[in-house]
Amino acid sequence: MRARAPCYRSAATETGMRNLTIDAERLWDTLMETAAIGGTPKGGICRLTLTELDRQVRDWFKARAEALGCTVTVDDMGAMFARRPGQRDIPPIAMGSHLDTQPTGGKFDGCLGVLGALEALRTLVEAGYETYAPIEVVNWTNEEGSRFAPAMISSGVFAGAFARDWAAAQKDRAGVSFGEALEAIGYRGAQRCGDHPLTAFFELHIEQGPILEAEGKEIGVVTGVQGMRWYEVTITGQEAHTGATPMRLRRNALVGAARLIERIDAIAHAHAPHAVGTVGLVEVKPNSRNVVPGEVFLAVDLRHPEAAVLDAMEAALTRAIGEVCAPLGLESSSAKIWDNPPVVFDPDCVAAVRRAAEQSGFSHRDMVSGAGHDAAYLARVVPATMIFAPCRGGISHNEAEFTSKEQCAAGAQVLLQAVLDYDRRLAERQGAS
Ligand code: GLV
Numbered sequence: 001m002r003a004r005a006p007c008y009r010s011a012a013t014e015t016g017m018r019n020l021t022i023d024a025e026r027l028w029d030t031l032m033e034t035a036a037i038g039g040t041p042k043g044g045i046c047r048l049t050l051t052e053l054d055r056q057v058r059d060w061f062k063a064r065a066e067a068l069g070c071t072v073t074v075d076d077m078g079a080m081f082a083r084r085p086g087q088r089d090i091p092p093i094a095m096g097s098h099l100d101t102q103p104t105g106g107k108f109d110g111c112l113g114v115l116g117a118l119e120a121l122r123t124l125v126e127a128g129y130e131t132y133a134p135i136e137v138v139n140w141t142n143e144e145g146s147r148f149a150p151a152m153i154s155s156g157v158f159a160g161a162f163a164r165d166w167a168a169a170q171k172d173r174a175g176v177s178f179g180e181a182l183e184a185i186g187y188r189g190a191q192r193c194g195d196h197p198l199t200a201f202f203e204l205h206i207e208q209g210p211i212l213e214a215e216g217k218e219i220g221v222v223t224g225v226q227g228m229r230w231y232e233v234t235i236t237g238q239e240a241h242t243g244a245t246p247m248r249l250r251r252n253a254l255v256g257a258a259r260l261i262e263r264i265d266a267i268a269h270a271h272a273p274h275a276v277g278t279v280g281l282v283e284v285k286p287n288s289r290n291v292v293p294g295e296v297f298l299a300v301d302l303r304h305p306e307a308a309v310l311d312a313m314e315a316a317l318t319r320a321i322g323e324v325c326a327p328l329g330l331e332s333s334s335a336k337i338w339d340n341p342p343v344v345f346d347p348d349c350v351a352a353v354r355r356a357a358e359q360s361g362f363s364h365r366d367m368v369s370g371a372g373h374d375a376a377y378l379a380r381v382v383p384a385t386m387i388f389a390p391c392r393g394g395i396s397h398n399e400a401e402f403t404s405k406e407q408c409a410a411g412a413q414v415l416l417q418a419v420l421d422y423d424r425r426l427a428e429r430q431g432a433s
């Protein structure tokens, strides 16, 4: 007969749990240390996914996790999992986010979620605290979607939202595929993406919006993520000489693009207060000052918490493309390349975060995320949720992004306590307490 596993020591009854305090200085030091990998003169980070800089920060993460006694595995989408064993050999409770950034990214988007989780793990290791389930820290690949669209590619494959081969074939604007770039930095792991069962997933992130700061709240308890859709539109006219071509004979693709951008802005305003609509990427061909633009590529991003409103915005976009192009003699093609429906997070995970915020004495409020996150895909396959820390002025995707040392530590503290709360209840459910 198998020996009975040692009885789990309920965290809530342990005075030890109160001593599990995140080291704010140490967390800050790791944030600043890794921010130097791809650091920009304006104080941000440019560390696009699957570049040499991404390789460097991955190596850093692997070394630090191994120094804590973790085993690091990598899947074939490049997602990294650093595991600390628990009392039972069951699927781990995971926490994490991403280490890739926007081209003009800040120091906290994604990084706080991975490094906050690493600090939480370090706190457990130093205290010798044994969890019931194993605990993992995860670094997902290409969360940003800046180099390869769509965003959250590896968590999307993990959750079955994208086919692996399709994801690996996605190309950046220079024609390099995700798979080639992953191979080039040496981070295509052996494990098939998705073949890595988890018990739950918790993601700490900065809010990337102004609500927490405006209300003076320290923690956002995230109950869901709004829906988001990405489209690619190509408008085609005719290249011509700017000096010799009369205005009435032109088919200027950039004029069409400019009018379309205004229409997209108006579509979002027409669905106020929750809708947002953006054209953030425009490529003009041939982009020469004395050639009438012959072709423009636009990337469109529409978001709203309700799918029905997104349907209406999408219909309005389709109408706008036709109405803008026809009178200018322009042709167009468009494709929806990403449809990420609104997400509601797991009530037990959300409750664990709320309790953790209360027990830690932090002011908090429930909120829906405006930004996309890996947790949104994870929620399709495991109980998941998020914790938000405030960011100054609500500014993010910007080198000026800032969350203070104390705010980062508060977020990591709530992350740690939420994971331990979930772990303790899991042990109770499984009759191990
Ligand atoms: C990810 O950063 C997104 O919300 O686009």
Ligand code: MN
Pocket: 098, 109, 110, 143, 205, 373
């Ligand atoms: Mn992020």
Ligand code: MN
Pocket: 102, 109, 144, 397
């Ligand atoms: Mn981001």
